[in-house]
Amino acid sequence: MRRSRLARARELQAAVAALERSHGPDDPHTLRTRIALAEACREAYEYEDPYQQEWDDAGTAELAAAVAGLARTLGPEHPETLVHRRTLAVWRSAPFDDASAAELARIAEAQERVAGPAHPDTLETWDHVLFRARGPGRAALQERIRRGWRQVIADRARDLGPDAPQTSAARRRLAALCRDAGRDEEARTLRAEVVAASARVAAGRVRSLGPAHPDAVAARMAHARHVRWHGDADGAVRLLRQIAADQHRLRGPDDPGTLNTLIEVVSWTYRPDARDAGLLLERAYPVPGVTRAALAGLRYALLCAYVEAGREDDALALFARYPLAGDDDHLDEAEPPTPPVSGAGPAGR
Template sequence: MAETRLIQSRYRLLDLIGRGGMGEVWRARDEALGRQVAVKCLKPMSAQHDEDHTRIVRERFRREARVAAALQHRGVTVVHDFGEYEGVLYLVMELLDGRNLSQLLEDNAQHPLPVDDIVDIAEQVADALGYTHQQGIVHRDLKPANIMRLSDGTVKICDFGIARPGHGIPVTSRLTGVGIAMGTPHYMSPEQISGGQVDHRSDLYSLGCVLYEIATGAPPFDLEDSWGILVGHRDTPPEPLRSHRAELPGFFDRVVLDLLAKTPEERPADAHDLRRRIAVGRTGEQPSLGPAGEAPPAPVALSGRTPAPAAPLPAWAHTMTGGHRATGAVTPPAPLDHSAGLTLAWTTGTAPPGPRAPSPSRRDRAENALREFGRIAEDRARALGPEHPETLAARQQMAYALGRLGRHTEAHALHAAVLAAREHALGPDHPDTLRCRHNLAFSLSRLGRLEDAYRMAHDVAAARARVLGADHPDTLVTLYEVGYTLGRLGRWTEALHTYRRVAEARTRLLGSDHPDTLATRYEIGISLGRLGRSADALELYRALVADRTRVNGPTDPETLRARHGLGVNLGRLARWDEALAEARAVCGGREHVLGPDHPDTLVSRREVAVALGWLGRWTDALALYRQVADARTRLLGPAHPDTLAGRDDEAHCLEQLGRAREAADLYREVAVLRERGPAPL
């Protein structure tokens, strides 16, 4: 793409202004509007990366575009456009005239910045974070290279590549899980390091690291190896800033130390509280103490070695590189035009998988996670006690892995045990307790205990609305689960009402193109179809297919899923020729993207057979029904409910072809298998 120098006949690349592990940033001219812009291009993945890695990196790039485009604040980089050209994803942003904080430190020979500048930067970043957190977004990679100071003094946060909805539960997953920690070691919060739940207060910790560095010339734990850095964040109190630089105001020293508290509860409540403290401190008044009302712990002098941790760091930390502090945070190509600065840091973490049927590689990862967190839980129980929060966090990760493996009975038992401990230690309405109850409702649903699951999810949603707010991301996740369980109970009118409420809130908070908003619209279509309102469902799915195609591309599994819903409702309206064409297109797409035996592919193949049957083409339909049933027998076993449903389809088709004896024999075989039930896993 760089050779053509022109993207989509509109953006002409002029100068390369940054390069990182994932891509490049160019100064470009928007030929349509006659203005200069910055274009961020995702580099094609090399052959050594597997498909999962490539998909994750591309999705993170798309997520950056979606998140940044949804944020409208003077302290956040403006996104103009996003797309794909010749297989390369690109993001068009405002061209920033300034320098990032990493470059400012380099310009200053790594000496700290002037005090007035530091305090002004702190206040502006706090204001921007207050806005992004209010929108439900946690940045998760705040560092000097991702904060720009423009020539007019404005400060902007950049690079939302690993940002995500905050407060613990990923909105895209019905079951709470914590992904592999991502970020840059010098600026990672203790909860990121431990793989625990990350919310907006993790960004506040990272900001504390940034302010510490620009105020003293070095980050709080400036050690040589990544392991020492991570242990320092988790176990070692930082030295006061004024022990390095006496001229710093006392209030600023206290604010930064509060930001660097080891537990989120000890930090400022939110970025608005932080900004208030800074504003009060600038007037010369004494800002309030931290949330606990306690003084910070006595400082411990740092040496070349840090104390041994009480419990082991997660396995990923052993192979993690140290990353960069502000010195050398950007390795620019030569020559570069620094007059138009832009965030040049390209993050390279691994995103957690989405809530799709697990592939063998994902099953392997889930099994590895189960073993690893089981070991961590045992170590923490010995060192810290069985009901210590870190022990419970590891056990909750085990339960999550069990759920990913389909071992819902074991997951349920472990969730219940963790819940009992959480309630005893924290009380029934603590966010961590509510998170356990949410997961327990999920496992109850997957075990078929639908009434119990509904009651628990309903109660959790009400508690989260009371404690966190009606539109909090956690509340919406649980409401989504309420809608799902209502649907399984056949209470489709209530499910429709619930999904619409979630969709409206997510549209307002996350934007209409956010994947979680789009996922909720899909469930609205399911509810409409189940209520016999197929014309309304068809209209919804046409719009959803168009939006998914625009946002994700025509072959994305979620686009194909929306097209599947479109085809089903064409059939319900007896438009079988159109339904057949749509089902075949979706089946072909799923075979190519997911594989011929993927559960979604088999569902589409069955939909083709259904349409053929309604068109009177029973011989063709029989061949497809048998393919589906044989594949499910091979993958799931002969007595699995989905396999038996496939055999029922096959028997019905035999009846339509006048082969009554074969149909009767098959019905009897299915009845015997159904009575025996599926074999235990």
Template structure:
């Protein structure tokens, strides 16, 4: 038999040499394109089995031939030449030269036997790969659940450590009996050890999750390759196997330290799940390493986001939520670590310029600035901004957010003039995007007025605040905290501009409102009192 280019095809069962030549020509175009039958089926809207039939020796119709050539040859001039050649072969296949009917030969019998053997071998390998795919989905799903369980556990342990530390100090101050103090210290030490162990298991679970996702990509590529190979051999597709959800429950226990015992039991089960996933991932990795690559294979063209499966999307959302929670609690260092991991996963799964990836990258840089690395965050945001403008558009909310982050970083770095100029450029975008009276727009206007004052433009700041105040009173309400802040800032600007009497009168009128709305001990109330003194 002649050596075929690409994955092996089944034999061409044509009634004439002309039909066989047409089928071989069409198969060659598919091989040269590097596309699988599954991809072609979507592009020309014909099932895989129908495509296999049409290029297996049967004389196809002109529409099929035209659609196939156009889908496999993107270059216009070459496509026209191939269409002309295909039309000539199709015409010859429809009107073949009369010949005697071919007689079955021993070579054909051997070829059919070899074909059946390849079908069985390919189906066995495909079945195994589908089983591995299910195992990886289960492993990744369990790892995602473990990550969430461990994040919650670590949060609880941190609170428990804080509470026990406070309790211990109170006992020491009260000179409590030594046994009570000893029990509290023992529980505190145990909680600290559990927190360390939970952190270790969290790292393991996150690593297992990453490994499972990467292996899933490799196995999915193998499944697609084997599916296409089987399609070429017989034109059928095995059904995908279904995975099962895995759940575990924690068994309650009663002892002198029930909270610590519950955490120990949960950690034991988590360790067992991580150990089990270790074995699964090692087995599949070894299987992939030892699996022989097919010979003369058409290069595999994966879908852009073949990793964007249900469990991958779930993992990204869950990890992003956990990072946001850490940031909201003020733990910026941990938020940066978690956002960095989320950004890496977004980049690997969705791509470096996917909109979701870009948003995560900008959030990471913002919290990086809040953690103290203002200079590094500013430089990275400046590099990220043109990517946002190109991918998302110059007036997209995400682009506006990056420009705002960058201005805030410049201000924190001491460049108030540059920050004010940058924020002034963003303001019209917010007015068009959100509306001139949207709360975000009003907040931006208030911040810009404050920055103008810091640059020494007190009169300009006062004018901006005077223009902003009636809008705040109408949109937010006359006693809204933001409205009160605008009134306080305006009075302060007037005082600095030389209108001491007018500023004092405004502050005297403002103080009872602050005391009633915000409370007598509120920092804003105290600030108004200081300004009046």
């Protein structure tokens, strides 16, 4: 577990206690902070953490108390209450859990009454029901969700534009649903539409701002990610290399944007060359503006290359030569990360 995550949970626990004293347990600020505490508890641990169940239980108790408060203050079928009721039901459930599926179906039916059958919140909840559903009704539920996302796409294309990020996000959701339902041709068509939309957005930004403007680069990077998502990993890397070449030409070889893009190229390349990755890390490490996430990813890629080549000593030396903020964030055995004791009361249990 990371010290920063534990500190965040402790900080939110203290904030909830202070807000309860000053504002009361059902004040909106208290409820929002309690929800943040619940999420922090669920995110505090890492894979195979021995305290995982205790942290999950603490987070569930806090969210249950927050949901009870939202139901009292906003009503049990207020959109915000329903969204958090869904999260609570998911946290309490397991795959193919009939009781949780029934609770999620009740929440989805309430969301249909409040927001309509083709609202993203409603469809998200039905998707959770589908994940837990068994029997002959599953295909009908898939079709119901598919029709809903088709309507969301049509509404967003009409109101926001066919190339709007929200429209593409809905297409991605529907593509995943179609893939899972075995509708491969429809899924491929939707993915192609997303790629084409991102290409048009990127081209428009390049025309209006220039190829190396940060907003244009962000749109071009988004297009490359969509190309990769569509299954063309080599094409995505070629697009990244084009972005890096434009940045190199217009902003310089040591510009942090140029270096961040070059690091992405390495991260997206299968089995990158260790020598090239090492030279890039040496060059990028001291430059302000190169992100910590980019440097950590490049360091990890180089570590994997060294290990694969049998250069374990060089791999271990990377952390001493290129230390990054957060490297010492993990707790040691003398610091047991016991979860906070819930102050949620009976409603949270």
